[in-house]
Amino acid sequence: MDKLQQSRQTQRFLAVTILFTVILLGIMARLYFLQVVKGTYYAGVAEDNRLRIISTDAPRGEIRDRNGIVLATDVPSFDIVVTTYDLKNSDQELGVVAQLTGAKLQSLKDTVKKAGVGPFTPITVARNVSKSVALKLAEQEPDLPGIQLVMSTKRSYPQGTMAAHVLGYTGEISDIQLEELRADGYVMKDTIGKDGIELQYESLLRGQKSQKLIEVDANGKAVKTLQEKPAAPGKSIILTIDARLQKTCEELLGDNEGAAIMMDPRNGELLALASAPTFDPNKFISGISSEDWKTWSVKGSLFDRAIAGSFPPASTFKVVTGTAGLETRTITDRSIIYCGGGLTVGGRLFKCWIWPSRHGNEDIYKAYADSCDSYFFTVARLTGIESMDTYAHKFGIDKPTGIDLPGETTGFVPTPQWKLGKYNEPWYEGDTMNMGIGQGYVLETPIRNISIYSSIAMNGTLWRPHLLKASVDPATKAETQTTPVVQDTLGISNATLATVKKGLNLVAKTGGVARILVGDIEMCAKTGTAETGTPNLYHTWLVAFAPMDNPQVAVLLMFENSPYERSTSMAPLVHTMLQQYFDLYGGENGSN
């Protein structure tokens, strides 16, 4: 650039520098006004800078069943909060709190120290204190600056253990969660959903805390409220669960280990989802005794078998084997296979359950009705492991169903490569045969199993199993309904599905292995008895849907380490479930 240009540029920078200087002098003028002219005023404001923002919890949304029965709600309780700025002698005042609540003084001090808020923000140090503690504290409160008893709420599950695994429970936010969620406005000691629906729909259930800008006197007591933002309660949730059916399912499970599920195959709504043994979520709120904890740990009470347990599906898997055989045209519905009580392959005898007796000549319909193992051994062997795997994948056995609960696991579909990698052994024909009757390596979760039968009922359409029926806005009472979602379509021909259904229909009829008669309703069912490795101890299954041609409900009952030696013995229990459903919701042509 030439000299002339540069001198013009210098002039411009000079102008800019002068402009900037003027602006900075303007800032100085403002400072003079604030600090010198109004300095005394602001010093006074600072002296009694006693503006505090106080926030209180908002009620959490209720959880109700589809008929409005309350499953989870908030009930009043008392919390103790500390405002550190107002403490005169923290050891003494916190000492009284420690003495009354039975907490250790040091742990109270730690809570206050870890809170990470300013000295004017009240810190909750104890939640849900008992009435007697609250009364004693209320008496002493005037002598305890900085300590306050505040009305709060706690979670309550009025139906006790009912649907415990579905509901989950709430608890105090953990340090790790707090780190992640601070930005969403969570603070220490906040209540947050820990499992089940409480966790899944935390964002719906959680309310917006109230905020108050208050002025306090020299003792830290509020003198006036300058501004207030009222609390907004969380949304209520209406579940697809019908408490009456849920209760029946849980009673049928009794003290055993197992799962019971009832589902509407037309939209995926879960009418009942039970896992046993169960627990009382109220104990998480009031504090769990070590005795309870021990019992729950030993029995695996917190484990949701319905969605997180995977078990050998046993004969319930035969719908997959039959479908694979029919779809690959390995068999037709007219193929006849002879059952001599078992068959010998590779020098080993594979026994049908009827061994040492025999079924004789079987077509696929009779094979389903008898649950003949010889038939499905043969179909699996002829179809081959590759096609068996293909159809196991199609039915989604190794995929989650997408149910709206945390912690869902998947089943397992074995492949020759997997076996080679895991056991360094080749895949034998016998492995394919075992898989054909749902034994060996294949595993399914109960929720997947009922989903398979639901999709068969709906001619190949699987509606995603779900529990959220609607959420309700607390202010407007407006309901937001869940739109059912198609999770999967099987891509299996209607002819094949019709054949399988016809076979399953025979199972439930007189002459089939699981006779379940509810009025004159045609239904489909399948049993399964899985070996556990322990003699005379089985996992037993019974899955059914009805009515056959116009399905309204699918049910599943499953016992881990079953009290029964044969799954067929569960027929009366499943009958109870179905009978109650049709009593409540009407028969084939009945109204909802």
Add this chain to the structure above:
Amino acid sequence: MKPHRLPLFFLISVLLLIGFSLSTFYVASLAERYTLGHFGSFYSYFQKTLLLLALSLTIAVMLQFLNYRVFRYLAIPAYVIQTGLLVAVLFIGTGMYGSRRWIPIVGSFGLQPSEIQKLVIIFVVALILTLPQKRLNTGLKILLVMAAVVPSVLLVKKEPDLGSASLLLAISVVMLVHFRLTGRQLLVLGLVVALAAGGAWLSLRPYQRTRIETFLNPQADPLGDGYNVIQSIVATGSGGMWGRGIKGSTQATLSFVPVQYADFVFSLVGELFGFAGSALLVLLFIMLLWSTFLVFRSLTDDFARYIVVGIGAMWFLQAAVNMGMSIGLSPVTGIPLPFISYGGSSLLTQVVAASIVVSVYRIRDELRF
């Protein structure tokens, strides 16, 4: 050749500012000890600042052994790396309230790419504006500047850090003002900037709009951003003429004012040292500005001149916006006060910038043939 002459006036301004920062944090930590009975966070900021200062000054001294003209060649690679970091920070960055501004390095130390990007943009714009006029005419240069600056602005805005994004844009505009533009061309540039500002308003996030609206009327949101500004004004004003000193400063030590170690550091100065201290700080910035102008006037190399314009603009804009925010004259942004606010990336950037100004001054005579 007189290569070892130093710009004394300029150096003194910078050193006084750094000294001011250290004194502020040290006095604040004494006030904190007086009120709370023990050293608290201000003391740890003081210690960390000492550490970061040692590191920054070492780098600054090392830079003196480098001819600044190598930045002509380093500008493009630095721009590419920095743009990569600005993209990376969107994925792996950390920050408060859901923003992603820092790339974590060790412990609580992190790199804030948007700070360093200010220097890189200054170099890139200076490079573009000084390309041979034969190869690139005025209009094309302006377009190229826009093409280089706008992606960075958008990336920083996405973090989201609206303050730093606007700053990048503003620095480039001030540099363009010193380009060979006629008065009429400047007017057109002004119009384009005004239009862009209008468009930007529409693309702001709700909280960003709230901040600007809060600035226009702090009482509108006394529970949120307005609360911060009101508390900052109270703290500043309470300092009076001579400050409340170690025994009287309660607003800072009791955390009334948010992020007083960084964004709202000016209110800390106001409370501790009063009008005497605050005005002195403003005077130090005026001194820095004029000493930068004096360095600029003595330069003949165009590349060097643009760099000094850019750095001067950066200092002034940051100082004015930050101090203005503390006393309710400009919107709440996360822009630090140069040399004063606590923050590693910021301190490093400012000290390196000062070192470069010294460097271009020292070897300016070599250019005279």
